[in-house]
């Protein structure tokens with residue numbers, strides 16, 4: 259499980275933008291992602307359309323009022339769960355200061371999640387207090403977004419010193435990367451700035467995030483760029499960033515996705531509901547006599563992760579059944595047939611999705 263802290267004590271350099279869009283990009287590529295909003299301003303929550311102020315989040319977890327499972331909001335966008343943040347986090351510095359293991363609190367919680375996520379993304383507050391120190395101690399990667407201004411260079415120096423100090427004090431060695439954000443290739447200041455960043459002793463991402471009005475638009479809509487502007491060039495910048503930072507993890511996820519279940523069904527799939535226990539209903543998708551070899555199912559009921567652990571597959575007499583248990587309601591889903599995402603050919607109920615295609619609909 260990779261833990262990536264997006265850190266910079268300077269506000270407005272793109273921490274939250276990077277945290278949201280890196281998470282959403284990874285989630286869209288089938289990685290299982292947990293985004294943690296560590297800023298009392300709760301912008302990562304708002305930017306994903308989640309009203310952090312009304313929900314228990316990181317502060318309540320750190321305080322011990324809620325368990326980890328109780329503060330995780332599942333599937334805020336495809337593949338991404340969120341621990342919200344809100345103004346009560348302003349009191350977290352004080353709370354943490356009184357703990358004996360005050361810099362390890364977050365790391366201890368995250369250790370219990372091993373195996374559940376491929377990646378945890380930490381959106382840090384604009385201060386180098388105990389919350390950021392907790393993030394730095396938990397992280398194996400640190401990304402420092404920088405916008406092109408001279409003030410940001412000054413801040414980077416202090417941040418580097420802090421990270422260096424923490425690293426020697428605690429014997430940790432996170433990889434630290436600067437990320438040029440709001441980059442406008444047409445302006446000389448941005449080009450000069452990039453050269454200056456390149457000359458620093460800290461690594462610099464080859465990927466640059468361009469300045470784009472789409473970023474602010476998406477934030478206003480409470481949606482990640484993958485939903486708001488899937489084809490915009492800036493969305494592509496975040497895809498490139500994900501590949502640069504986590505290429506090998508994404509490769510592993512892709513090959514896991516490709517290893518679907520062998521089957522010899524003949525008919526197009528059909529979906530129907532069967533049984534009810536404890537408020538959850540069992541849904542059975544049956545695939546008979548189909549022309550394809552492998553089928554997986556991904557939808558709102560399993561966080562869009564094809565055949566995640568809650569989907570039971572049974573192969574019987576040349577037909578394949580996929581069983582899952584969901585609470586009553588309407589769900590969008592798609593099938594992954596021989597590795598290709600598509601709507602269920604046997605289900606006429608469908609709704610357009612953000613990719614210009616269709617998701618099938620099931621009412622349970």
Ligand SMILES: Nc1ncnc2c1ncn2[C@@H]1O[C@H](COP(=O)(O)OP(=O)(O)O)[C@@H](O)[C@H]1O
Nearest residue numbers: 269270271272273274275440468469470473474
């Ligand atoms: N690449 C970009 N292009 C255009 N606007 C951006 C870009 N990155 C961030 N912004 C905008 O700049 C502002 C600050 O970004 P934000 O991610 O909230 O920074 P931070 O979390 O470091 O305070 C926000 O209004 C955001 O929409």
Ligand SMILES: [Mg+2]
Nearest residue numbers: 273274297301
């Ligand atoms: Mg922020």
